[in-house]
Amino acid sequence: MTARTDLSVAQGAALSVGAVLGTGLISLPALAADAAGPASLVAWLALIVLSAPLAWTFAALGARYPDGGGVSTYAQMAFGPRVSAAVGWCFYFAVPLGAPVAVGFTGGYVSDVIGGGRVTEIATFLVIVGTAYVMNWFGLRVSGGVQVVMSVSLAALLVVTVIAALPHARWENLTPFNPHGFAGIGAAAALLVWGFAGWEALSSLSGEYRNPRRDVPRATLIAVAVVGVLYLAVALVSVLALGPALAGSRAPLADLLAIGLGGPVRIITAVVAVVLTLGAVNAYFAGSSRLGVALAADGALPARVFGGRRRSLTFIFLAGIGCVFLPLDLHTSALLTTGCFTLVYVIGTAAALRLLPGVWQRIVAGLAFTAVVSLLWLTGPPALLSLVIAGGAVAYRAISRSRTARPSSISSASIAPNPTTRPRCEEGSVV
Template sequence: MSTIAPERTIGFGQAVALYTGAVLGAGVLVLPGQAATMAGPASLLAWLFMGLLGLPLATTFAALATRYPDAGGIATYAARAFGPTAGGLSGWFYLVAGVLGQTIVPLTGGYYVAAALGAGPWAAYVVAGAILALATAANLAGMRLSGRVQLALAGGVALLLLAATLAALPHVGMEAFTGPTGFAPHGVSGVAKAAVVLFLAFAGWEAVAHLAGEFRDVRRDMRRATVATVAVVLVLYTGVAFAVVGTGTYGDPAVDRVAVGEVLGTGLGFSAAVASAVLATVISLGTTNTFLASLSRLAYALGSDGWTPGFLARRDTRGVPVAGVLTVAGGGAAGLAVSWAGGWGTEALVGIPASLVLVTYLVGMGSGARLLRGRARAHAATALVLTAAIAPFAAEYIAVPVMVAAVALLFRWKTAPRPVAKADGGHR
């Protein structure tokens, strides 16, 4: 195993950009429409709930990352709180969710570009592959370049989403919130199920924790970057969701996939398809870039602890876990191939990583409640209660974390060192 330490290149600005890219990701392109279809105008309550939940989640992960700045992130916290098996399983939950995300995020961008080109489904997969390849190249070049790329992408994302919100305001009518089916056509269960799906939109507070060891000053910048990003995300997410609901741009899977682009194009008076394509490419590339960096560090940490193959526990001379980057990117590419062969779109896949993220957050907040003290502990306990409140609505996906746990435990059992028998039949 390599002992090369990572370079400390991440400052405050890059930290905010990485956080923004992780949280304000491709989910904002497809989930406002999808959530509105599931819950009607009441989907805004699901967004508000998740926004409020995001604050204690974010501050808890920031406190844990500041106290334990390790590449293992959630796996490290769970291991310290509940033992090594809990840490290994948590790492697997998040790693599998993230690798699936490397299929969903680029493919979401591909949908938008394919729509702009008027091309068939094949174009979405070609564009998705290109997005994944560009993010992989940036990560292989090191965090210094990857962080600078992310800073530019995050600024572009924020400006485009703010433009979509403002452009929609003249087209918003109150009847959109009290139409023929009412404010909550699917009741409380519809809002709760939408909130479960929105876990994917708010997944990301934990992602930057895996990069804490590469901060120039983690104690100074981690918490400041967290607070700044919470404010940015709350404003942009709720604004975009309001715009989609207020203009009635939802109700069909094809519309849901490009709802934000439709709102942006209509409001500014130019091609919705072109607006969608530009927005989707910037967001998808930024999200993929951040999560490749985060997940490759997690794969490295799990490999170091014997929970993933040993070749992942290596860094190059610059501290880049090259094998981890290529493995995560390869998993995303394989997911694209399977999605294409099976004819599965993002709406069919999104519940799988969302359920794993939900379990990861439950473990993470439980770890925070056990390891932290004072206000940080109260934040962790609050987030744990709120997360647990919607967990029952993810029951249809319960088989997913069970299967991932079974595979992880089987790998660990197969690869763990066996005790060597003594001549007298004992063990050493």
């Protein structure tokens, strides 16, 4: 059980917003537009609408079972340790898969300023992940205050971008509205899961509130509203102001600021993107390296390979470098990662259907479950990787000789897509 720290509604909402707002938004509008054209706005709206039952489901779980274990805890309560291990594997192996995507978004901004194309993007990746690796190797900490400031900085950048580009919006850029059909909208929705990962942090934070049953729903409502307004505003202005050029842009926020403000905005956005991405990758590396140790301690991963924090960290680092050289485009790599996140949501909402007692709570959980299953299907063939990873976890757990009877050591500080959302964490971890 997580110790109570009297988290207020405003603080909880801010942390939840920080968990969901991610660096992916600096490029997601362009990727979604490439998949669906102006109809990508339908995908954005659908994901925002989905956020309400999904966030509410995790909030309900957190309010009823205020524990720091998050989705892993609920999976274990509902389905046992094998499914809990599947949740851990999906998060853990999504990190090296997702690191090239996250840094690839930023690499587009850097190459937009200094040129160099793919070479610059790879160099940016190596610098950022190398820095994060060294920081975590020596246990350097980034305070929760710094991480929150990063999230607030991203939100402020989005607001400024929208205001600056709004006068250049043109309604004619909405035509043709749906050039790729409904399949394009589905593909865009599957990609956009990247930008909405983090709602499960609501359940992980629940034990920190003064009154979870009262405050968690309030914080959830605020967070959903803020995230929805920001995302939809940026997506709408991107489509209306950039038009057909949006689909081919590697730095859409920089393009929007350039037409709205002029001056050296591309350099500014590139610097902001690098700082935000370094903070995010550092947090991912810190949390996932400890997740690997926890999984090994629970018998869900080989202890010889993952049994130490630095060994687990090194695996993530080397696997991430290997993934950046795979012959995959950014679109496919993003789908592979979001497929893992979506499967975790499928398991989490399925657990809610078994654990939540109220009829209305189960109805909302059922809506969320149906939606995330649909998103997993829309991901297409890349979703098979998440199923393979989950199946590997279940199989390994079944044959592992290192089973333990003690409670699972997996915690939300280790598995949350954005571990920086927790106010506190054990020594050495990023908070």
